[in-house]
Amino acid sequence: MNEDEIITSLKNRFGERVHNSKIAKPRRVYVEVDASIIREALSYMRGSLGFDHLSTITGLDSEERIELIYHIVCGNSIVVSMKTNVLKTNPKIGSISDIYVTAELYEREVYDLLGVRFEEHPNLSRLILPEDWPENLHPLRKEATLEQIKSRLSMNGDGINERFND
Amino acid sequence: MGMGLMSGSMIKVVIGPQHPALKEPERFIIEVEGEQVVQVTPRIGYVHRGIEKAMENRTYIQNLYLAERICGICSHAHTTCYVQAVEDLLSVEAPPRAKYIRTVIAELERIHSHLLWLGILAHEVGFDTFFMYVWRDREVIMDLLEEISGNRVNYAMNTIGGVRRDLDQEKISKILKGLEVIEEKAKKYIQMIQKEPTILKRTVGVGYLSSIDAVRYNAVGPLARASGVKRDVRKDDPYIAYDDISFNIVTRDEGDCFSRMMIRAEEILESINIVREALSKLPVGDISVKTRLVIPPSETVSRVEAPRGELIHYARSNGTDKPERYKIRAPTLANLKALCKMLTGIYLADVPVILAGIDPCFSCMDRMQIIDCEKKEKQSWTLDDLRRYAREWYQKH
Amino acid sequence: MVSETLIFLGQVLIFPGFLFIILLAFFAEWAVRKITGRIQNRLGPTYTGYMGILQPIADFIKLLRKEDITPTMADKIFFLIFPIMYFSLPLTAFSLIPMTEVQALTYFEGDLILLTFIFTIITAMVFLGGFSSGNIFSIVGGTRSATQLLGYEIPLVFTLLCPAIPAGSFSLTTIVEWQQNNSWIIWTQPLGFGIILTCMLAELELTPFDAPEAETEIVAGSITEFSGVKLALIRLGKNIKLVLASSLISALYLGGPEQLWILPPIMIFLIKVFVVLFLMVSLRAIFARFRIDQILAGMWKYLIPLAVTQFLLTKILWGW
Known part of the structure; x- marks a missing residue:
């Protein structure tokens, strides 16, 4: 064929x-x-x-x-x-x-x-993404810019910091 | 890692993300009853570097360097696939000499990758002497690649429109001499694999995959060929110089780890012949053509037979110097389903052998997400913080 | 009287006692690493001391300085006892082996039985040690050790006792004496020598019988969770066990210490020990690892019938 x-x-x-x-x-x-x-x-x-x-x-x-x-x-x-x-x-x-x-x-x-x-x-x-990745952030969509992904990742980092501070 | 959960007679053994059987970070949760595996759940994504997203934000030339770094073992396969896609988008063709040089490097890469794998499998079955010998001989190929390209792993030979370095007569004779050494050794290894009783004990009949299942689970590369499925992109969908070179697709029918071992050992011999033929037919002429850097809207699918199997890239351009979308699918992801199928119902002791049997390359497989929190963590997390966090986490769980 | 006690104490603590044996164990580790390295086309240790001969001692000191971690899930008491027992059991067993002369440091009728018992206890300790740490890999490793014991224990006991038949005594000293008056047991029972060598490979968990600590499957088996001083003791214990096994084989089958020309008995004995060691290490280097079920099946199918045959043959030859 x-x-x-x-x-x-x-x-x-x-x-x-x-x-x-x-x-x-x-x-x-x-x-x-x-x-x-x-x-x-x-x-x-x-x-x-x-x-x-x-x-x-x-x-x-x-x-x-x-x-x-x-x-x-x-x-x-x-x-x-x-x-x-x-x-x-x-x-x-x-x-x-x-x-x-x-x-x-x-x-x-x-x-x-x-x-x-x-x-x-x-x-x-x-x-692929971590379990605690935000539901509405889809990295390969065009609206997800590199800056946005970076800031989300650092927010995650803050989250961890808070968790161990209290 | 290593925290097992016992419920009744079932034990959950967690292999990875750090485990001596896996040199790369992936996790397999294996439920074991006695010594027998009941269920396997893979979890990938520990080595995401966000390459697909990164590619959309970089120019085609910059992306060449990213493609080179998708994988450390088959870096040439990825760049070949990449430049092929971009050349197709540009409607240019690399000069014949460049195509032949690409073929030579690709086959040398296949030889070193297969040797690497043979060593790893020997290590997995506890035959460290064989492992040491194979890796010693692999150095011959690594030295050749360094001689040709200046690099041991990321050869940086490919560029859009051709290759970056030429082969002269001196290098060619060095390659031929090196190949003689490897040919002799490979033949010896084939004999050894077939005769050594402990290797046979550990590999014959282990990790069986029928040819029907190999097709059903879309297995690719040596895994499929070891189950008698005659698939090889080099033959079916010829690229670079494979059209002009005569070679055989090695297949075997046993479908177990032993035949996977034999397939790779025999493919080394086949690759040696390909390199010899390519060198003898090496056309004269330029090694690269000049290309534009802005690409009109178009799309293309590019396929390459990497050492581990079919590698597919999809590219779409949008009239700028950056791609609209670049998709990469590495062979290990394609083989993951077949792997889980093979792991079910076997002995725990066979898990590493079978895992290694597909020649997994996890960093190829994971590539999409940006992991750039490193800086942030370094600022705020000292080692003591990390230790404290870990301690508290363990107390909670 | 006092000087006799002092001499005895010196024998126990220094030569041919603990200190000597510990040094011997370090030397054996170096030899094993060097031989394996050369067989595998590597260099082995080269840096510390002449040809890296001090490397095992350097490793030991390094481990002593490391942090000692006890996992939360571990059984604290047994986690502490295991390394001490694992180190001291084979060390104690050495006093039953004739090294400098025909007589061992202590000997009595039936010390061979005690040796057999010590070997089994060590494996039992490995099993319990694996469970005590609470790690899943250790549990699997410990279970494998115990499973493997089921395979090699019977042929091992048979071949340990076969030399006792011609000598007519269960004392190692008497057996060595008998060999020096007659001939080495290996000439009359070569089959037994082969079997005991195989069993000792399994007892020492060397390739092809290293399933209990198969690195690629279960990390380090029973000892995965041990660190620092405990790991140092376990590693030393392992080396002592290696030397103990070689010494036992050379005493039982190769005639033990004997005066040859001007060479003192201890030299001859050490040469024999290292010949056996070399044999075991070479065997280790040329095989791949068997799976635990394959080990067990092979032991029961081949080794046990062979051991029984050897036992019956000896019995018939030397009379009931």
Whole structure:
């Protein structure tokens, strides 16, 4: 199966909900799908087109939306980057950890750093940040500046100081 | 660390963040019944340096140095992946000679990384003599890398649009001589691994991962190849000079620690051949091209076969000299799920062997968050403060 | 009368008593580190004294000066007793071993049994010591020591007693005497020598039987929580145990101290001790570590039947 056929079969299956598809260069396919069908699209890719390897999930802050890019690989050669996006005010999307087992870790990473909630995730908890990290500070969002993160970290330090002073 | 909780016959053994079996700070909470492992919970993130966020705030040239420092062992793999992504965003291509030099360094790096790992595994099974021998021989490669690049670990060979140092005839003959030594030793090690009864006792059948599970848990690199999954980015998705070089993907079917050991030992031999072929075919010409530093909006996915497996970088540019987003996924994170699967149901004594078996590189895996509170802590926390805090904390808990 | 007491006291305290044995233990540690280093293509200690010979003493003094920490979770009394016992038990056992002449410092019918008992008690101490510190790694390490004991104890006792059969006595002194009148036991019972060497490796927790203190799994096993003076004593105790084991093997199987040409018996004895030590250290350097279940299975499957065979053979050869 080559790059063109992958896009064609995706379009045949999901019609209008697949857009902005492009082949950037050999073995690199980019395609955008609606957030509502991301689970269906990925399980179709895995089940019918043989994309059995999820390389990673990239989370990306683009102004009022958060983009999610699922990088999946078929037989380790063609890389399809399937994009979708969710609203920043209500970042929610279905978890794909039942389709790709490793997605569990990648989703926790995105949850940790961008605050996207993955629904029906078996264990959506912190993976990377410390347990006492503030709930609403997502370091990889654009509004979180380096200064802000630094000041939050030093606030944490003060917190510790207070704790041992009393 | 080391505070165990006993409830009934279950004992919780906490391995890490500081533990002699893990040279890097990660934590695994292992629930043990007798000597058998019932459940494993990993917790990562102890060595976050916030590299992804930092990259968004630095220029492409500055980021090259950050990429070099993601990992101390596979620094060349990370920069290769990085420069490849940036060159792709710029639509430029490195000159052929540069590509070949990148290949040579990449394979030398693979050899030294695999030797390092062989030594560590020997240490984990308590065979310190083997460990000392392997690490002594690894110095040959380290010296070669120093000879070529001036550095033992962060080689700083890659730059956007090519490489920074050329290979001359003298260096090439030195490399070839060094490779002969390593080839002879590697063959000896392969024989030793296959015959030494105590090594066999500790590795054969330990940490079994079936090929179905290797695919299901998206295992990458030598871990997947040791389970019979023929995956290698060098072959499947060729980059730099791998297109022109003939080599085999080494796979084995056993799926245990022994086959992981054999795979890496045999890959050393394969890498030696790649370096030899690359050196014999080394094209003449420039080693780098001049590039712009402002990159128009675009995006790219770059993949490299690091010594530990598939490494993937995703980059998006926005028309400035800084990236909009730079995403890094190191091979160890991909193998973490498979690792937990392998650890369940085995003996506690096998845990370090299996942990080491995936060749974990935790500092590659953790890289995102800014940990810059050091200054603050230094100002307000003396050692006595810390001790007092620790004492009180322990009394409370 | 008074001078006799003084001489005896000197023998106990200085030569060939405590001081001599402690120095010997330091020397043995240096030898072990140097030999292991050379086998592993390293240098070993080089800095302190000639070829680093003073390094173990320097380490000992360094440890004496370190902070002595008792964990909150530890059983205070036993945590204190363990290092003292671990150090003094093998030291006491030395008075039963003939070193300067055929007679040991003290000897009586059945001192071999007492030695066997001391070896077992030491392991029992390790087990209790592991539990006393309350650390999870120590508990696992202590349990492993005790488990391992189940494996090597029986063949060890058999091979300790085999030399007693031809000599017709359970006294080490008599056995050494018998060997000097007849021949070394190793010539008539080579199998027993191999078995006792293996068992001693296990008793001393050296690779391949070092599962109880497997660094990469359970840090330092039983002794993880000990520091300062206690750790110094434990380490010294370990070295004394190492020398004790080699001495016992050379006394039982290699004929013990004997006059050879102009060399005094003690020289010959020390040469034998270091030959045994060298053997054990080389064995340690060329193996990987077995898992505890593999150790146990191997001991029961191979070592115990072999030990029983040796025992029966000796019995048949020397008559009932």
